[in-house]
Amino acid sequence: MIYITRRERFNAAHKLYNETWSVEKNDEVFGKCANANWHGHNFELIVTVKGEVNPETGFVMNLKDLSQIIQTEVTDKVDHKNLNLDVDFMKGKLASTENLIIEFWKILAPLIAGHGAQLHYIKLVETENNYVEYYGN
Amino acid sequence: MIYITRRERFNAAHKLYNETWSVEKNDEVFGKCANANWHGHNFELIVTVKGEVNPETGFVMNLKDLSQIIQTEVTDKVDHKNLNLDVDFMKGKLASTENLIIEFWKILAPLIAGHGAQLHYIKLVETENNYVEYYGN
Amino acid sequence: MIYITRRERFNAAHKLYNETWSVEKNDEVFGKCANANWHGHNFELIVTVKGEVNPETGFVMNLKDLSQIIQTEVTDKVDHKNLNLDVDFMKGKLASTENLIIEFWKILAPLIAGHGAQLHYIKLVETENNYVEYYGN
Amino acid sequence: MIYITRRERFNAAHKLYNETWSVEKNDEVFGKCANANWHGHNFELIVTVKGEVNPETGFVMNLKDLSQIIQTEVTDKVDHKNLNLDVDFMKGKLASTENLIIEFWKILAPLIAGHGAQLHYIKLVETENNYVEYYGN
Amino acid sequence: MIYITRRERFNAAHKLYNETWSVEKNDEVFGKCANANWHGHNFELIVTVKGEVNPETGFVMNLKDLSQIIQTEVTDKVDHKNLNLDVDFMKGKLASTENLIIEFWKILAPLIAGHGAQLHYIKLVETENNYVEYYGN
Amino acid sequence: MIYITRRERFNAAHKLYNETWSVEKNDEVFGKCANANWHGHNFELIVTVKGEVNPETGFVMNLKDLSQIIQTEVTDKVDHKNLNLDVDFMKGKLASTENLIIEFWKILAPLIAGHGAQLHYIKLVETENNYVEYYGN
Numbered sequence: 001m002i003y004i005t006r007r008e009r010f011n012a013a014h015k016l017y018n019e020t021w022s023v024e025k026n027d028e029v030f031g032k033c034a035n036a037n038w039h040g041h042n043f044e045l046i047v048t049v050k051g052e053v054n055p056e057t058g059f060v061m062n063l064k065d066l067s068q069i070i071q072t073e074v075t076d077k078v079d080h081k082n083l084n085l086d087v088d089f090m091k092g093k094l095a096s097t098e099n100l101i102i103e104f105w106k107i108l109a110p111l112i113a114g115h116g117a118q119l120h121y122i123k124l125v126e127t128e129n130n131y132v133e134y135y136g137n
Numbered sequence: 138m139i140y141i142t143r144r145e146r147f148n149a150a151h152k153l154y155n156e157t158w159s160v161e162k163n164d165e166v167f168g169k170c171a172n173a174n175w176h177g178h179n180f181e182l183i184v185t186v187k188g189e190v191n192p193e194t195g196f197v198m199n200l201k202d203l204s205q206i207i208q209t210e211v212t213d214k215v216d217h218k219n220l221n222l223d224v225d226f227m228k229g230k231l232a233s234t235e236n237l238i239i240e241f242w243k244i245l246a247p248l249i250a251g252h253g254a255q256l257h258y259i260k261l262v263e264t265e266n267n268y269v270e271y272y273g274n
Numbered sequence: 275m276i277y278i279t280r281r282e283r284f285n286a287a288h289k290l291y292n293e294t295w296s297v298e299k300n301d302e303v304f305g306k307c308a309n310a311n312w313h314g315h316n317f318e319l320i321v322t323v324k325g326e327v328n329p330e331t332g333f334v335m336n337l338k339d340l341s342q343i344i345q346t347e348v349t350d351k352v353d354h355k356n357l358n359l360d361v362d363f364m365k366g367k368l369a370s371t372e373n374l375i376i377e378f379w380k381i382l383a384p385l386i387a388g389h390g391a392q393l394h395y396i397k398l399v400e401t402e403n404n405y406v407e408y409y410g411n
Numbered sequence: 412m413i414y415i416t417r418r419e420r421f422n423a424a425h426k427l428y429n430e431t432w433s434v435e436k437n438d439e440v441f442g443k444c445a446n447a448n449w450h451g452h453n454f455e456l457i458v459t460v461k462g463e464v465n466p467e468t469g470f471v472m473n474l475k476d477l478s479q480i481i482q483t484e485v486t487d488k489v490d491h492k493n494l495n496l497d498v499d500f501m502k503g504k505l506a507s508t509e510n511l512i513i514e515f516w517k518i519l520a521p522l523i524a525g526h527g528a529q530l531h532y533i534k535l536v537e538t539e540n541n542y543v544e545y546y547g548n
Numbered sequence: 549m550i551y552i553t554r555r556e557r558f559n560a561a562h563k564l565y566n567e568t569w570s571v572e573k574n575d576e577v578f579g580k581c582a583n584a585n586w587h588g589h590n591f592e593l594i595v596t597v598k599g600e601v602n603p604e605t606g607f608v609m610n611l612k613d614l615s616q617i618i619q620t621e622v623t624d625k626v627d628h629k630n631l632n633l634d635v636d637f638m639k640g641k642l643a644s645t646e647n648l649i650i651e652f653w654k655i656l657a658p659l660i661a662g663h664g665a666q667l668h669y670i671k672l673v674e675t676e677n678n679y680v681e682y683y684g685n
Numbered sequence: 686m687i688y689i690t691r692r693e694r695f696n697a698a699h700k701l702y703n704e705t706w707s708v709e710k711n712d713e714v715f716g717k718c719a720n721a722n723w724h725g726h727n728f729e730l731i732v733t734v735k736g737e738v739n740p741e742t743g744f745v746m747n748l749k750d751l752s753q754i755i756q757t758e759v760t761d762k763v764d765h766k767n768l769n770l771d772v773d774f775m776k777g778k779l780a781s782t783e784n785l786i787i788e789f790w791k792i793l794a795p796l797i798a799g800h801g802a803q804l805h806y807i808k809l810v811e812t813e814n815n816y817v818e819y820y821g822n
Contacts, residue, residue, distance in 0.1 A: 002509045003544040011264065013150040013175040018330060029331060031338065037219035038150040040177005042264055048544070056429060057440060058507030063541050064442065082174035096332030098276045127148065127179055130337050133277040133322070139783045140818040155604060166605060168612065185818070193703060194714060195781030200815050201716065233606030235550045267611050270551040270596070285812065287698040287723040292467060303468060305475065311767035312698040314725005316812055356722035370469030372413045401696065401727055404474055407414040407459070422675065424561035424586040448630035449561040451588005453675055493585035538559065538590055566741060577742060579749065644743030646687045678748050681688040681733070 003120055004059075005048045006066045010079035013040040014095040017084070038082065043097075044125035045075060047108060051117035061117040069111050074104055097124050097132045105136055140257055141196075142185040143203045147216035150177040151232040154221070175219065180234075181262035182212060184245060188254035198254040206248050211241055234261050234269045242273055277394055278333075279322045280340045284353035287314040288369040291358070312356065318399035319349060321382060325391035335391040343385050348378055371398050371406045379410055414531055415470075416459040417477045421490035424451040425506040428495070449493065454508075455536035456486060458519060462528035472528040480522050485515055508535050508543045516547055551668055552607075553596045554614045558627035561588040562643040565632070586630065591645075592673035593623060595656060599665035609665040617659050622652055645672050645680045653684055688805055689744075690733040691751045695764035698725040699780040702769070723767065728782075729810035730760060732793060736802035746802040754796050759789055782809050782817045790821055 015038050016030040026034040033039070047070055051060040078087055083095040089103045101124045109119040125131040152175050153167040163171040170176065184207055188197040215224055220232040226240045238261045246256040262268040289312050290304040300308040307313065321344055325334040352361055357369040363377045375398045383393040399405040426449050427441040437445040444450065458481055462471040489498055494506040500514045512535045520530040536542040563586050564578040574582040581587070595618055599608040626635055631643040637651045649672045657667040673679040700723050701715040711719040718724070732755055736745040763772055768780040774788045786809045794804040810816040 001546070001548065002512065004509065005542050005544070007540040009264075011176050011178055013177040016332065029336070032217035035217050035219070035223070037222045038175050038177065039148050039217040039219070040150040040175065041148055042179045053507075053509045053513070055505075058427065058505030058510045060509055060543075062440070067540075080169035080172050080176040082172070082176070085174045086172070094329075094332030096327075098278065098327045098334055099332045101276065102327070127146075129281040129341075131279050132334075133279070135275070137275065138820070138822065139786065141783065142816050142818070144814040153606065166610070190781075190783045190787070192779075195701065195779030195784045197783055197817075199714070204814075231606030233601075235552065235601045235608055236606045238550065239601070266555040266615075268553050269608075270553070272549070274549065283812075285724050285726055287725040290469065303473070306765035309765050309767070309771070311770045312723050312725065313696050313765040313767070314698040314723065315696055316727045354717035354720050354724040356720070356724070359722045360720070368466075368469030370464075372415065372464045372471055373469045375413065376464070401694075403418040403478075405416050406471075407416070409412070411412065420675075422587050422589055424588040443628035446628050446630070446634070448633045449586050449588065450559050450628040450630070451561040451586065452559055453590045491580035491583050491587040493583070493587070496585045497583070538557075564743065577747070642740075642743030644738075646689065646738045646745055647743045649687065650738070677692040677752075679690050680745075681690070683686070685686065 001050050002053055002060050003048050003050045004061060004063060004066070005046060006063055006070060008045045008047070008067065008070045008075045010043050010045065010075040011040065012043060012078050012081050012083050013038040014083035015039065016094065016096060018094060038084075041126050043078075044123075045070065045104065046121075046123040046125070047119070048121040048123075049112055049117045050120040061112070061115050065115055066112070069108065069115075073107050073111060097126050097130075100124060101132050101134045105134055109136060138187050139190055139197050140185050140187045141198060141200060141203070142183060143200055143207060145182045145184070145204065145207045145212045146179065147182065147212045148177065148179050149215050149218050149220050150175040151220035152176065153231065153233060155231060175221075178263050180215075181260075182207065182241065183258075183260040183262070184256070185258040185260075186249055186254045187257040198249070198252050202252055203249070206245065206252075210244050210248060234263050234267075237261060238269050238271045242271055246273060275324050276327055276334050277322050277324045278335060278337060278340070278391075279320060280337055280344060282319045282321070282341065282344045282349045283316065284319065284349040285314065285316050286352050286355050286357050287312040288357035289313065290368065290370060292368060312358075315400050317352075318397075319344065319378070320395075320397040320399070321393070322395040322397075323386050323391045324394040335386070335389050339389055340386070343382065343389075347381050347385060371400050371404075374398060375406050375408045379408055383410060412461050413464055413471050414459050414461045415472060415474060415477070416457060417474055417481060419456045419458070419478065419481045419486045421454050421456065421486045422451065423454060423489050423492050423494050424449040425494035426450065427505065427507060429505060449495075452537050454489075455534075456481065456515070457532075457534040457536070458530070459532040459534075460523055460528045461531040472523070472526050476526055477523070480519065480526075484518050484522060508537050508541075511535060512543050512545045516545055520547060549598050550601055550608050551596050551598045552609060552611060552614070553594060554611055554618060556593045556595070556615065556618045556623045558591050558593065558623045559588065560591060560626050560629050560631050561586040562631035563587065564642065564644060566642060586632075589674050591626075592671075592679075593618065593652070594669075594671035594673070595667070596669040596671075597660050597665045598668040609660070609663050613663055614660070617656065617663075621655050621659060645674050645678075648672060649680050649682045653682055657684060686735050687738055687745050688733050688735045689746060689748060689751070690731060691748055691755060693730045693732070693752065693755045693760045695728050695730065695760040696725065697728060697763050697766050697768050698723040699768035700724065701779065701781060703779060723769075726811050728763075729808075730755065730789065731806075731808040731810070732804070733806040733808075734797050734802045735805040746797070746800050750800055751797070754793065754800075758792050758796060782811050782815075785809060786817050786819045790819055794821060 016033040153170040290307040427444040564581040701718040
């Protein structure tokens with residue numbers, strides 16, 4: 001079993017805001033991340049796939065295919081977007097990196113399975129000091 | 138003459154949009170950067186100051202003071218903010234990194250002069266592939 | 275189960291020296307790391323916590339709280355310090371990154387448990403080429 | 412159990428090419444990576460070893476020894492080389508990072524076992540966006 | 549005058565070899581960089597353009613245009629290529645980064661001038677420890 | 686005129702302390718950098734040399750020679766050392782990065798001139814947020 005990884009990037013706006021709370025409670029919990037007019041990040045999305053090496057190609061999976069899937073199905077939908085307003089799969093959810101990574105997993109896992117490999121891990125980097133990781137359960 | 142540099146960071150939302158143009162022209166010129174609901178970045182702000190070394194301290198200027206000035210006067214005003222909506226000194230200006238760096242210079246140059254050093258250079262990094270630089274003229 | 279990570283940094287002096295050995299044996303085993311007058315590093319401390327996502331906040335744990343705990347309980351005690359001389363929890367121990375990371379774990383694990391999450395992993399980076407990792411056992 | 416890691420680097424040429432296929436099929440599968448006259452990379456090799464901390468040294472294993480083993484047995488054999496033509500242990504194999512990392516494991520695992528530690532993990536970084544990882548099975 | 553910068557990347561093979569010298573002299577001067585079967589690198593190409601800010605766009609020059617020019621005219625011609633064998637503008641020249649950066653300048657300077665800006669600086673990074681820079685004279 | 690650059694690294698302990706001042710004044714000016722028992726850093730030393738390209742080698746100067754000079758004459762004398770206690774050329778000087786870079790210049794400039802090139806610039810990076818630069822006057 002070998003693990004192969006592709007990094008993609010996207011730039012998006014968001015805010016952390018719970019609509020069922022008062023402005024004050026949002027400020028208390030989320031601090032400046034609750035700014036009404038949004039803020040944003042350069043996100044890095046790291047996707048790791050595992051599988052056996054195909055002896056004909058020397059590949060677990062062609063990284064061009066993996067890159068294409070991530071771009072078409074994930075980063076094109078969030079890049080230069082507002083994560084709270086513009087992204088279908090985030091509607092009704094708090095736009096935290098934790099919630100984002102779970103939705104990314106749901107999109108990517110079946111698509112990668114269709115290429116004979118298995119989604120193993122996703123990492124979503126929000127700043128040079130903060131990131132989240134997910135193994136699908 | 139020695140040059141000393143401090144890096145600070147801020148996360149902000151913006152869009153590139155010329156209000157005197159049609160939506161179509163904005164899309165044509167600015168592409169996805171014109172997204173109506175904003176996008177955002179992790180900006181890095183690099184500020185270089187020059188001067189003679191003070192023999193008593195071994196410093197051109199205390200980097201703690203430089204850091205404090207940059208934070209209080211610049212990054213606190215743009216961090217977790219919308220550069221088009223929330224920032225006084227960007228009102229009425231296109232929120233490009235070029236325009237941003239010129240405003241940062243206007244703020245920082247006199248404050249650093251007040252500490253016996255001279256602002257030499259500012260660099261503003263928008264993504265790992267794009268940045269702007271300014272020497273004040 | 276989602277994993278969230280916070281990076282903090284500290285700058286410290288240390289030496290690798292076994293007091294029960296001769297100077298010659300220390301030099302032989304530790305090389306220039308045994309320099310009597312110390313040397314130092316910019317350490318990076320990466321702390322990963324795991325847990326379920328709280329539906330009200332979208333968070334496993336508020337990263338501001340995690341950052342605060344790491345700073346107050348760990349990095350403030352080692353930053354701009356001598357790891358052999360100035361740090362209570364390293365007294366009587368060889369100041370290796372291995373021993374350091376074990377002590378950091380002992381401090382952080384119960385505090386993070388008190389915030390409804392679980393310490394999963396610590397990474398301590400000593401140079402761009404060397405680091406240690408620990409999962410608590 | 413503590414995990415310690417050493418990063419080494421090497422610069423090499425290679426091409427991805429299956430000799431049993433036509434030029435057209437190679438181009439279709441491998442794209443520009445099949446360029447007849449080779450291309451190349453700055454590879455980063457990250458090697459993680461696990462074990463108990465030796466109370467006399469505070470070390471799982473001396474990182475100088477680990478570095479020496481990796482250099483002598485692996486990177487000296489691939490640095491400034493052509494991975495398809497110049498490297499004995501890659502003869503007859505597709506010069507993919509997947510195949511490379513498996514061969515590196517076979518070389519390193521017994522040598523590290525001879526130092527009282529255990530090879531845990533290898534990561535081979537080909538570009539800032541692509542890498543492979545291996546745990547030995 | 550504002551300076552704007554775009555980073556692009558390419559992966560190429562090359563060797564340092566003076567055809568008018570003996571193999572021994574090449575080995576003596578260029579060491580392992582003279583390896584007959586080539587080696588390679590991940591090159592980073594950093595291109596800085598200067599000019600006045602256009603008040604309608606807030607731009608010195610659209611970075612998408614700059615990126616497009618660099619890709620079409622430079623990196624597409626060297627990416628996944630052999631710098632000694634596959635690149636027209638390097639024919640008959642030693643494939644050093646110094647010679648490469650001079651040729652890149654000749655290509656880019658007139659094209660950028662055609663966009664109302666001025667090529668100011670090129671940086672070509674060969675490894676994390678080595679790079680060259682050029683200002684056009 | 687082409688500029689070529691080599692990066693080297695060293696790890697050292699130091700403190701910022703003016704012996705003619707009281708402990709209190711040192712604490713006031715230098716803060717935790719005045720810690721009596723030292724602290725330390727991973728320093729990066731970036732050295733840029735300029736000159737014409739030699740048509741026989743394609744080089745301004747062989748980077749192996751430049752690396753060798755920097756290591757032998759500078760980094761070997763400060764690596765794993767205490768900058769206040771162990772380094773001849775820092776005796777009697779405040780161990781600031783400003784003072785350090787001036788001494789490095791004095792050592793390197795004549796040696797590089799002896800290789801037919803000219804020292805252009807030195808950068809000394811103390812942390813990811815702080816660095817100093819010097820052009821020799």
